[in-house]
Amino acid sequence: MQLIPCPWCGPRDDAEFHYGTEAHVARPADPTACSDTEWEAYLYLRRNTKGPFAERWVHTNGCRRWFNVIRDTYTHEVLASYKPGEPRPDLKGRDAPQPAAEKDA
């Protein structure tokens, strides 16, 4: 079980949430003006980071609100949780990816 800190409800079991993949992906302002390549990028292409990753969660079985979490996808350590619209917090290097060899050791 992972504890996901909802900014409104506090830390809760991850089974209460749904996942929204990468955070801070803006919908194109005018979809009809997008090329197929731009629309593909918006619809399907998401970073798949190994390490600290800014991602969206929604507290489906709680307050039903969306928010963002910075979580390490290798260690499952949660580094930050913040409300939508807020800028990505500065973690002063704590979210810098570690060298892969060091982490795998």
Add this chain to the structure above:
Amino acid sequence: MAASDGRSGPTTKQRYSLFALARNALRYHEGWQQAWRSPEPKKAYDVVIVGGGGHGLTTAYYLAKLHGVRNIAVLEKGWIGGGNTGRNTTIIRSGYLWDESIKLYDHALKLWEGMSQEINFNVMFSQRGVINLAHSEHEWREMRRRYEAIRLNGVDIELVLPDQIKKLVPIINIDPDIRYPVKGGILQKRGGTARHDAVAWGYARAADELGVDIIQNCEVTGFERAPEGHIIGVQTTRGFIAANKVGCVPAGHSGMLAEMAGFMLPVQARPLQALVSEPIKPCIDKVVMSNAVHMYISQSDKGELVLGAGTDAYNSYAQRGSPNHPEHLMAATVELYPITSRLRMLRQWGGTVDTCPDASPIISKTPVPGLYFNCGWGTGGFKATPGSGHVFADLIAHDRPNALAAPFSLDRFRTGYLVDEHGAAGVAH
């Protein structure tokens, strides 16, 4: 025959047979030949395959066997078959919905049927039959649609009703009042299971015999490109290795590899979990899958019940998932197979699966000339192992996909021609 460093020509392996077994038994099993060499990487190869799982090894094998490429390396960051090849629940079937998928997976199934003879390695392929259950009216309707689609492609499939299922699988509970009532199912008799480790070892041995260098504990850390863009090699933890062509078959790390090469893939890495029970007497001789409740069950030759769960919803490279998935799986298992209620589970583990938005794989050229990707098999790559390697080797050799691989190119996400297999993939993702 002793291996010599730097040699890339074919070597001769002793055949495995009953006579070889008897002969070696008399010599206290001290005379067995090494199954594959562990050479130092050479400075340059014609083709480098990144990833030493089943798909990567079959790719190297078919490149050497069918396309005459003799100078091949398989780079594996861990050990052969230590990733998803050794972590899956070994189900093999070809009962998908769309023509493109049925053709690809049935191509693989036909290769499975001749595999042990072809590579002289017993992969314990057991065509015991795979049953997919429907647990609701809607699912039953969708399943009958899929049944017709499979039949139209000339692939064997049968509709089975609850009482027929009860005859095939006596331990199943078909009471209509349970939470997941059995409405019916489809049975593919050619489907079954295989020994997953043997598949990796057998192809490693067969590829080694054709001169392929299998290099373990060698992680790729970057790609090198010529000024005009073509790939010229890979940076690894064991130094730079030059290559004219690079095929990436990374299972759970395709997104990271693509990022190193400077482009993005529509894949997400997710945990997928499985369990095995303590060994018991033979009680189920079919594979039974319940898509709606994310559980699938078979019995190994050792007597363990092999149980697979659904994917966790979040991205992770940790090779472990949340306990609510095994719990959900066990609740469904106990209800459908009441004899399991006091069974103890011996082991539980997770693997990292790269899932695509349409639950179909990517077998494709990439924006980087000379770099190819075979990834995104999600929760069901094992069944495709020989077919995947077969078509991927063809793509690498000819720099264009053949008819089987073409529908799985990356450009489908731009054109919108997706191959949506969420219904038939067996596990929601």
